[in-house]
Amino acid sequence: MAKSVTSALTLVDWRTRVASLYAAVRAESDPAEGHRLWRETRAELFATHPQSPTSGWDDPRQEIAYWPYDPALRFELPVLAAEPDERDVDGGDDGSVTMQRIGRVELPDPVAGSLDVWWLHQYGGGIFVPLRDGTAGHGSYGAGRYLLDTAKGSWFGGDDEHLVLDLNFAYHPSCRYDDRWRCPLAPAGNTIEARVEAGERL
Template sequence: MPSISSALTLADWRARVASLYEAVRAAADPAEGHRAWREGRADLFAHHPQSPTAGDPELRERGVDYWPYDPTLRFTLEIEPADADERDVDGGDDGSVTLHRVGLVRLPEPLGGTLDVWWLHQYGGGLFVPMRDGTAGDGSYGAGRYLLDTAKGAWLGGDEQNLVLDLNFAYHPSCRYDDRWRCPLAPAGNTIAARVEAGERM
């Protein structure tokens, strides 16, 4: 069980991250929303006690790197049916995390490929879309990045059948920065060959 201090600061971290995505959705222009998201993340990484970069003072001061915003990498995609799949992954101190596949999305050319859309059983539920692309290990974290984790407020929009995915919001899981974190990583159905030079980079 976390300490009282740890529990409170983690709750505050999640609330602040959710507020960042609220600001993104409220922005008149996606690029402006992306700028606000980057600035907010930089502040959290530099100052918050739950920052995954807390053990790396140099990175905490310098901040993480991003590719420039590319408006052509924002899509509204239909969620198509996919065979049922369920998997349990190690969540470290949070225990096992159960993922249920609810469908998939097809990325348009020239990217191509598909990404599975998962539902998180924990945290009261939420959509989860990780991605491991051609930059993995050569520009981004080798185990992949996250596009959506709505349990933490990362919702860019959608409706009953469609999902907004903006690849510029791809970010590294906390385990990229600190081994004490255990993160669900991108499975085979969330791997594409194309290089997505957008979002957070090494």
């Protein structure tokens, strides 16, 4: 079914606001203060915006829960080589999405795990790093969370060889809130055993 003009324009507004939020987080010199800004702005967006994944809830102002900010869980990591892989995932109304593995990162202690780095091969593209950790189903959404999705503006910086990953900004995909959404989920290469008690929680 084709989107209405209103739906299309409110979706553009949602994506613009989310991208602006991450730009403000990057501009903040104190990552913990950036995290506070991120939480508060997301709460307002989720409670009031027509494109919020919680818009169908009886009480869209229901609080989104987070673990406290932990500076030990922010990393700047080299992107290492990985075997090529490609998979198509159901994107719901957006059609199928092709994910191409472009590398991997090694998370140091206290996490100590490997995460694949994906490219979303669609118009505009984007880097995508999902995470399914030991809290999945026992503190966070069972299918995992997202760390980076640059097609949606989620980006903390890096250069041509490194990514900044701040696990404190892990967030639940929209399908956690409403099954009308179809979300790419964390494959085996983005699953770690450690409990990452940071970011959004149940």
